[in-house]
Amino acid sequence: MQFFDRLHDRIAAADSVVSVGLDPDPDRLPESVRDADLPRWQFNRRIIDATHEHAACYKPNAAFYEDPDGWRALRETIAYAHGKDVPVLLDAKRGDIGNTARQYATILDDEHGPAADAITVNPYLGRDSLEPFLQREEKGVFVLGRTSNPGGADLQDLELASGEKLYERVVHLADLWNDDGNVGLVVGATAPEELEEIRELVPDIPFLVPGVGAQGGDSEAAVEYGLADGVGLVNSSRGIIFAGEDAADRGAPEKFFEAAGRSAKQLKAQLNQFR
Ligand SMILES: O=c1ccn([C@@H]2O[C@H](COP(=O)(O)O)[C@@H](O)[C@H]2O)c(=O)[nH]1
Numbered sequence: 001m002q003f004f005d006r007l008h009d010r011i012a013a014a015d016s017v018v019s020v021g022l023d024p025d026p027d028r029l030p031e032s033v034r035d036a037d038l039p040r041w042q043f044n045r046r047i048i049d050a051t052h053e054h055a056a057c058y059k060p061n062a063a064f065y066e067d068p069d070g071w072r073a074l075r076e077t078i079a080y081a082h083g084k085d086v087p088v089l090l091d092a093k094r095g096d097i098g099n100t101a102r103q104y105a106t107i108l109d110d111e112h113g114p115a116a117d118a119i120t121v122n123p124y125l126g127r128d129s130l131e132p133f134l135q136r137e138e139k140g141v142f143v144l145g146r147t148s149n150p151g152g153a154d155l156q157d158l159e160l161a162s163g164e165k166l167y168e169r170v171v172h173l174a175d176l177w178n179d180d181g182n183v184g185l186v187v188g189a190t191a192p193e194e195l196e197e198i199r200e201l202v203p204d205i206p207f208l209v210p211g212v213g214a215q216g217g218d219s220e221a222a223v224e225y226g227l228a229d230g231v232g233l234v235n236s237s238r239g240i241i242f243a244g245e246d247a248a249d250r251g252a253p254e255k256f257f258e259a260a261g262r263s264a265k266q267l268k269a270q271l272n273q274f275r
Helices: 003-014 039-054 068-083 098-108 127-134 152-156 166-176 192-201 219-226 245-249 255-272
Strands: 018-022 057-060 089-094 118-121 140-146 183-187 207-209 233-236
Touching: 003 140, 018 039, 018 255, 039 068, 039 255, 057 068, 057 233, 089 098, 089 140, 098 127, 118 127, 127 140, 140 166, 140 192, 152 166, 166 183, 166 192, 183 192, 192 207, 192 219, 207 219, 219 233, 219 255, 233 255, 245 255
Parallel strands: 018 057, 018 233, 057 089, 089 118, 118 140, 140 183, 183 207, 207 233
Antiparallel strands: none
8 A cells, every 4th residue: 555545534534633753762651661671662552542643654763873782772663663554654764876875775674674655755866766665665755845954945046047946846846746646745844834825735735844833933834735635744742742841850750752742732732623
């Protein structure tokens, strides 16, 4: 089954477009999991238990797993999310020359354990750098379009000789690369005007919209422009997984994960107002 069909079904089943970001910053893990074998996995397991009813997808960012224990934690997390019937999008922002890209793309294969259903990629090296990802037709491939960080405009807003902005060219290329219907775009909620404009350029491509919650992005625009035929994802990571930090600080560790569940539920309700 293709990723966007699976995502469509999950969005319907959970009545949610919330992507829960699994970025287990080691400095912010609660005491209750710090001494566990694989603390990041124990953290994610409890976050998934608390949030899966409200999750259309989980989005672990590879940056938080790039060490031997981290890869183990990631595989366990993917298997557990799949056990709850929630797809997983690995935010890895890959993109490199051919032979390296071929190697990078093997992270989407099940050979070494359960693999993610989709990945984020960086378009800067052009089509051949993304081909190994695109060829895995059942996997979703989210191309960085207009990112949510303050410096996103430094390069992405540059005007080309054609008069197009660089991100507009990327969006156009992503559309051309979408032969198999497995391409999505990453467009930040902190850039609502660009979100609207990009949606006009590519009416049929689903977006992953990060930047609501901790980054203060526009959740209404994220939903209004992020979804294509009802399919798309609005991500919050820290705003959900660390929502219980205050409770833990006040000496109520058991409330930590309940707060994550509440936060995911609240975000789902907030976003559903605009669907
Ligand atoms: O443009 C982008 C692309 C990716 N991200 C990633 O999404 C999450 C956001 O985390 P929050 O805690 O909700 O701010 C994180 O993994 C980023 O690396 C993004 O924010 N913007």
